[in-house]
Amino acid sequence: MILAIETATEICSAALVHNGILLGERSLNEKNIHSERLLYLVDEVLKSAQVKNNQLVAIAVSIGPGSFTGLRIGLSTAKGLALALEIPIIAIPTLDGIAESYRRNRTTEKDENFCAMIDAKRDEAFYAFYSISQNDIILQSEYAIKPRVEIVSEGVSRHSFLAQPVINASAIGFLADRKKNDFEVPDFLYLEPLYLRDFVATLPKKP
Numbered sequence: 001m002i003l004a005i006e007t008a009t010e011i012c013s014a015a016l017v018h019n020g021i022l023l024g025e026r027s028l029n030e031k032n033i034h035s036e037r038l039l040y041l042v043d044e045v046l047k048s049a050q051v052k053n054n055q056l057v058a059i060a061v062s063i064g065p066g067s068f069t070g071l072r073i074g075l076s077t078a079k080g081l082a083l084a085l086e087i088p089i090i091a092i093p094t095l096d097g098i099a100e101s102y103r104r105n106r107t108t109e110k111d112e113n114f115c116a117m118i119d120a121k122r123d124e125a126f127y128a129f130y131s132i133s134q135n136d137i138i139l140q141s142e143y144a145i146k147p148r149v150e151i152v153s154e155g156v157s158r159h160s161f162l163a164q165p166v167i168n169a170s171a172i173g174f175l176a177d178r179k180k181n182d183f184e185v186p187d188f189l190y191l192e193p194l195y196l197r198d199f200v201a202t203l204p205k206k207p
Contacts, residue, residue, distance in 0.1 A: 001051060002058050002180075003042065003081070004173030007034045007074030008066025008094040009118065011166060014041040016049050017060075017173030024049040025170050034073045042081075053085055058184070060176030062167070063091040064194035065126040065143065066118055071193035079188060089188040090176040094118065094167065095128040099137040101171040102163060109134045113160035120145050126196055127151050129160055136178075145196050 001023070006013040012034045013027035026041040026048075046053070061078035064071045082089050098116035111133050118126040125148050129141040146154075155162045176183065185191050 001056055002060050002090065002173055002176050003046070003056050004060040004169040004176060005038065005042070005074050005078055006062045006094075006097065006167060006169040006172050007038060007070040007077075008062045008064055008097075009070065009167060010067075011168060012037055012041065012070075013167075013169035014038065014045045015169035015173045016045050016051060017170065017177045020174065020177055022170050022173070023051065025168060027168050029166075034070050038073060038077055042077075053081075056081075056085060056087060058082075058088050058090050058176065058180065059085075060090040060092055060169075060172050062094045062097055062169075062172050063191075064094055065120070065145070065196040066094050068193075068195065071195070075191065075193055079191070082188060088184050088186045089191065090180055090183050091185050091188075091191060092172045092175050092183055093128075093143060093194060095126065095143055096130075096137065096139065096175055097167045097171040098165060099128075099130040099132065100175050101167050102165050103132050103137055104171065104174070105165065106132070113140070113158055115151065115155045115158070115160045115162040117148075117151065117162060117164045119164070120197070123148055125151055125164075129155075129158055143194065143196060
């Protein structure tokens with residue numbers, strides 16, 4: 001069984017996946033609650049599925065890009081759990097998770113091109129292009145950051161559907177379950193989030 005964690009966006013989520021089946025999921029959509037609520041959600045999802053920690057075979061985590069703070073919280077939690085249980089981490093790119101979420105929730109089974117996006121502030125977005133089939137997602141570009149207007153223009157030229165669907169831990173878990181060999185990180189002590197740009201601190205606005 002794989003415990004999946006998603007904290008790259010405002011969604012704080014934990015899910016349990018086994019052999020392509022979702023055994024349980026808990027999610028909250030609130031700002032700045034990841035550090036306080038993530039372990040609570042993990043505990044809730046394990047209890048709801050009646051699964052003990054020693055039954056887990058890996059921890060899947062959304063590795064970025066996304067919120068700097070959220071990514072650090074998710075990865076540090078994943079590392080702590082993986083170290084304690086002596087199991088590997090499966091590091092899933094967040095944009096892949098968005099593409100998987102779109103694939104699983106779309107209303108058509110036709111093959112199509114898709115652009116996954118995450119708000120990066122300052123009128124920019126993290127993005128990547130994918131081909132979507134009934135059974136899988138295939139990355140067709142690098143993970144990158146650009147002004148939104150440029151992404152839209154590139155999406156038109158690629159005949160791609162652009163969207164920013166909600167991502168939950170279940171999408172991360174399904175990908176980890178299906179592509180464990182591609183993303184497993186047995187030696188994860190020095191694993192870092194995929195930020196795509198340097199952190200820039202901003203001062204709070206004056207009242």
